[in-house]
Amino acid sequence: MAKKKRFLKMKIATLIMIAVMLVITGCSQSSGTSVKDGSNESKSSSGTLKIGFILSQTGTFAPLSEGIINGFKLYLEKHDGMLGGKKVEIKVEDDEANPQVALRKYRQLIHSEKVDILVGPISSSVVYALRDEVEKDKIVLIDANAAGDDLSWSKKSDYVYRISFSNWQNGSSAAKYLANNVGKTAVVLAPDYPAGKEVLRAFKDAFEAAGGKVVKELYPKLNTNDFAPYLQQASAENPDLIYAFFTGSDGIRFVTQYKEFGLKGQIPLAGTLEFGDELITQPAGEAAEGIITGINYSPYLDNELNKQFVQAYEEKYGKLPNIFSVQGYDSAAIIDKAVTEAGSANSEDLIKVLKGISFDSPRGPITIDPATNNPIQNFYIAKNKLKDGGIVPEVIETVENVTMPETSPFE
Structure with missing residues (x-):
């Protein structure tokens, strides 16, 4: 009976020791995958x-x-x-x-x-x-x-x-070229959110530094379906060019409606790198022809x-x-x-x-x-050309090593 009790005690002690070891091991493994002391010591x-x-x-x-x-x-x-x-x-x-x-x-x-x-x-x-x-x-x-x-x-x-x-790089990259080669007055458009305002701010600063003048700024809401009222206001200014920044589905709608509104071929359209990108030029097709952009990438580079x-x-x-x-x-x-x-x-x-x-x-x-x-x-000044049924942004000029100012020039 005494032997049986001693055996039972030893068995319980062994089980307790195993449980403790498992807890210690689990804690050790957990600490290796957690964020500790503000640094990411993880997997x-x-x-x-x-x-x-x-x-x-x-x-x-x-x-x-x-x-x-x-x-x-x-x-x-x-x-x-x-x-x-x-x-x-x-x-x-x-x-x-x-x-x-x-x-x-x-x-x-x-x-x-x-x-x-x-x-x-x-x-x-x-x-x-x-x-x-x-x-x-x-x-x-x-x-x-x-x-x-x-x-x-x-x-x-x-x-x-x-x-x-x-946004500074995107907005400023083509401004000097446009002022020197396309026209001196511009109406600018972008969505009414931080990126849109920053892009147009950069374009305006660089365009006017090159001798141009922004005569009107328009800010449609993000996800605008009908750009006709804004295109009407832009064309009423009779500018030398219209410069715009829109991305994704907004960009496709804007480029398409620019042609439908009768402005394509009447007032040159220029824009940010998005207007020379496959994401907009492919679905917009012929409507994107002739747009001058400042791009930093094209599959045709x-x-x-x-x-x-x-x-x-x-x-x-x-x-x-x-x-x-x-x-x-x-x-x-x-x-x-x-x-x-x-x-x-x-x-x-x-x-x-x-x-x-x-x-x-x-x-x-x-x-x-x-x-x-x-x-x-590098940024590349490009003009969209219709080629083999698709739009190809043909590089006109390379602007090398575009470097953002170390501090804001707007303060």
Whole structure:
């Protein structure tokens, strides 16, 4: 009986010891995947790189988000699913172009999914909302599209690096050419939201510095279906040219209605890089012919890396890439190079190499300017030509190394 009691006690003690060991092991494993001391010590330590995307997958911006995801996945496919020598897992969340929704999705990705690096968003309003959270949590955000100027000026963060372009670059790139070669008076149009106002601000500043004059500014609401009232107001000014910035479905409607309203061939239309991009020119077709744009990418750019990129993209997706496709591709490329050079996916290690990092893109050479965390890149003045039934932006002039001012010229 005594022996039986001793055996029972030993058995209970053994079970308790096993339970304690399991608890300790579980705590140890948990600490390796949590955000600790404000830095992202996560799955990167186990050889897996977890990347979270915050993109607008519904509404006007949905096609832009699709391009970014497609480009990113193509880069992964060409590199055996790895970046910086680490196997990649991705998690995509829809911010609905709503800053409050974006903040909720951000917290889910950081605190529940425990991602190492963020990619996105599309909207400038969203990136401004995310900026302080990213700064607080010390998580690297590769800005794949949002072009808000203040992200490189008053809201610059060591944890945010833009791979696309700024609104200042987009709006100013073609202004001097237009003032010198097309006309001296312009009516300008853009959606009534931060990006639209920043783009037109940059265009106006550069256009008037080159001797031009903006005679009227018009700001339709985002998702406008009928541009006729605005086109009426624009044409009534009898300008030398009309300059516009619209993206996605808004851009397609505007270009199409410009022709339907009878302005095509009457008043030259010029615009931002979106008006020379496949996302608008393909569905708009002949209506997009003749538009002069300042682009930073086209599938028709004549360099070897772009030829390879276009071929691979067409084979995988059955269509030509657009600027957003290459922004997704370049987001993967910069993560790949940064993690490789840092030897780590830890934010504090990554920011040391992201400042001033350079790489070759299908759009040309890219350097992240450490003064603004914005890409120094080429822009191309192009005119849309109808060729073989499609629109081809033919490059007229190259503006090399377009660099954003270190501080705002508007203050």
